[in-house]
Amino acid sequence: MxxxxxxxxxxxxxxxxxxxxxxxxxxxxxxxxxxxxxxxxxxxxxxxxxxxxxxxxxxxxxxxxxxxxxxxxxxxxxxxxxxxxxxxxxxxxxxxxxxxxxxxxxxxxxxxxxxxxxxxxxxxxALVGITAHLGLFRDARLQAGETLYVHGGSGGVGSCVVQMAKIVGARVITSAGSPEKAELCRQLGADEVVMYREEDEAETLRRLAPNGIHVWFETLLQQNFEMIVPLLAPRGRIVVMAGRQSKPSFPVGPFYVKDCKMFGFAMFNAxxxxxxxxxxxxxxxxxxxxxxxxxxxxxxxxxxxxxxxxxxxxxxxxxxxxxxxxxxxx
Known part of the structure; x- marks a missing residue:
């Protein structure tokens, strides 16, 4: 063969x-x-x-x-x-x-x-769908009515996260780097798209989710927890599934006083x-x-x-x- x-x-x-x-x-x-x-x-x-x-x-x-x-x-x-x-x-x-x-x-x-x-x-x-499902439902336990943010809603994992979150009734915000990608994200069900090359991501998310983000599904190799944690809602959850070499700083105090949680996983361990x-x-x-x-x-x-x-x-x-x-x- x-x-x-x-x-x-x-x-x-x-x-x-x-x-x-x-x-x-x-x-x-x-x-x-x-x-x-x-x-x-x-x-x-x-x-x-x-x-x-x-x-x-x-x-x-x-x-x-x-x-x-x-x-x-x-x-x-x-x-x-x-x-x-x-x-x-x-x-x-x-x-x-x-x-x-x-x-x-x-x-x-x-x-x-x-x-x-x-x-x-x-x-x-296959792999991206299983990855999205594990992070959203086994770990973060996303619920209808909650607000979710995922970087790169036109990517492999991101596109599955956007669609699955909408299927269960969440409000979905994602990011895109071009009008073409932004339009695809909307077609997949995203309620809001942050144009990260043109907008201040943190400021835009504070405006779009004034009460905080319930589930932050992080797909980037380098995570910015100094930005993420203040944007979380009380009892917010972070899902991390990429960035093997990443060693970012982490604001422990603001994280734990809001009763937040973080889940890290590799799908092939499931x-x-x-x-x-x-x-x-x-x-x-x-x-x-x-x-x-x-x-x-x-x-x-x-x-x-x-x-x-x-x-x-x-x-x-x-x-x-x-x-x-x-x-x-x-």
Missing amino acids: KAAYIEQPGPPESIHYGDLPKPSPVRKQVLIRVGAVSVNPIDTYLRAGTVSMALPRPYILGCDVAGTVEAVGPDVTRFRPGERVWGSNQGLLGRQGTFAEYALADEEWLYPTPYEVADREAAAI PPVEQQHCATDINRWLSEGKLRAVIGRSFKLHEAAEAHRIQEENTLGGRGDLIGKIVLEP
Whole structure:
């Protein structure tokens, strides 16, 4: 089978595209004929070696996948050949990745793809959708009527946060760096959009949320808690899911006297039962048309190096021209 893989960590140019043995499922594994995959920042960190994690050799890139069940191991009970599935959490913690014509995944990390949803849409929403759901509902326990703020509502995680928060009846404020991105945020359901290149973010948020922000979902690599904490409502919650090297100052006094809380998490630490709960809601909202994947760029699998380069330049380089997710198809 064809696959995009690395022999050792390195820059995007270290990605090879070539033939590797087609795997066979054992025990509770499902063999997927890949229809689409998507690129996440964690994929680029693993490829570059900036996140230390055990990797098979050669290592096939990719966390997310959507496709059709080709074969199943003898202990699989939830899926049969011919059914469509999607999932994430591959290519992590020693597991092989998904950037190939065929991918293996334990059935506990897979979910049925709704009939109405294309593989490219399911792959694009996998990791970011689960991440948004965990932060909003497992941790922050967002409620109807509360005010939420998320940086970058046109991004992968941000676009899911905006939509999910609106689905449960929250008031949503987000930020955007261009009129195009701002319009997309409004189409996704944002009530207010802060144009952070043109406006004073803190002053605008004080005006838009005079009683404070109940849930601040932080997607930036560098957090400004000196700004965030004073803008929180009493019992406000901060969700942090990015910025491995970040070490910002933190105003402890103003934080605790308002009974605030902060949650930090990496989605791949969530056990299968928690991610399954997220996937159930995601599938229902996709089927009902309340949630959609935002796909900014599409490539073929053999263009994985270029896709990684663009993701890296936007995540770490501040390029700022990527909207939503990058999807690759065989």
